[in-house]
Amino acid sequence: MTTNSVTAKQKLPPGPSGHFLLGNILDFGRDLNGFLSACARKYGPVTRLRMVHRRAFLLSDAKLNEYLLLGNYKNFIKHQLFFRRTRAVFGLGLLSADGDFWRKQRRLAAPAFARDRIAGYGRIMSEYARELVGEWKDGETRDMYTDMRSVAAKIVARSLFDENVAGDVQLVEEAMTDLLEAVTVRMLNPFVAPDWLPTPSVLRYRRAVRRIDDLIHRFIAEHRRNLDQRTTLLAMLMQARDDQNQPMSEQQLRDESVTLFIAGHDTTATALSWTLYLLTQHPEWQKQLQAVVDDKLKGRAPQVSDMAALAPIEWTFKESLRLYPSVSLVARQSLEDCEIGGYQIPGGSLLYVSPAAMHSDPQYFEHPERFMPERWGTDLEARLPRCVYMPFSGGPRTCIGDRFAMMEGVLLLANFLQFFAFEYAGTSHPQPFASITLIPKGGVPVKLRQRDVDHSVSNPSIVEAARLTAGSES
Ligand code: HEM
Structure with a gap:
């Protein structure tokens, strides 16, 4: 992959001509996934792009992606512009940190996400899923994107901060929603006022940051009182010690908490929304999944130990993430000159990998445009090279x-499918829009049909049964 030939140094990869001043920024804003997938098909493994005056390159080849994200990852740091603009939100949390500091933090945070630790959060997930199902009514139309954002926010807030106090979860959800909106504005707008300028939007941003900071510092103080009895993600981070046996500073705990909350809820919410949308478009598959949950769960709340039995639901979620990857761009910046795919890449260049472009490559996925969840029930995953299916990115900085x-x-899907069937109720179909996550523009309006299934639960109303189950588990 790396050669030292003079010709390689002189050659520039092919690419689309963009706007004379802005380069390809406008193409990114219009239809990011469509644009990058078309570039990958037309120009091959490396496409030359330009973001105003900055050189940028799209990689669309498994080996080159691997070089960027695994083989030579130390030469590629995170995209600086975005994280500079949102420093007050993410601070030096895992998503934005780089180098040795990131490595240390990742080591400290890893145990909190070990398989046996996260299994404990399954109960919270089922509990909130059943609470939501308890709110749904037969025949009503609801926007699934709104519902999924709310339930995912509650799950991550509760897993992070709090085992008992439901009111605080609501507060976190509200404060984080404000913060996420502010981050989105900063990401999508090419011209953003500096943080010290008291414009209305900067003041709103500062207020949102202050609100969340106050909440998190309170949670940390509460955790300190009985840390050894806590099982939250925050407690795990507070108990972690580095090589010098030092805990994370209060500021670092705050940065990691905000990062985990933001990285952990909108991504999952958009993935769930697209999955429900896909199920409305494939009613036969939806019925098959209902048969699976009826057969395997017989009305009881699914638990982590049911995951293997619910494999077809996992294939469905994976297929949804293939077609609609929540994160549209894995972006890096090169520290030093290097060579990729025979081309000289100057230090300071932007390098992109588009999960959507990789996921729609016919050399890896048969009929890539089709929804075929059953493909994940084959040996596909074992056959795929690394850095092809990458909704969670790849290499050491993988999600x-x-x-x-x-x-x-x-x-969540298992809980939903137990009690309801989903019909699409929109007049037009949701359009994928690449914001921080791949938003279904226009929402996902769905008509809910309460299922007439005997789950052998004594209460005649299924929805009532859902309410009871949620109550008994809390
Ligand atoms: C369907 C859901 C999710 C998707 C599609 C997703 C996707 C991703 C991707 C693509 C990255 C890497 C970005 C890059 O390489 O530049 C990432 C990083 C990260 N994600 Fe997720 N994510 C999801 C859920 C979560 C959840 C539930 C959490 C935590 C509760 C989380 C926390 C993080 C963190 C902290 C990072 C930074 C990791 C590091 O750099 O060390 N994500 N995620």
């Missing part, structure tokens, strides 16, 4: 919450 997210996807 730390990938297992948490898969578990949440499967447990």
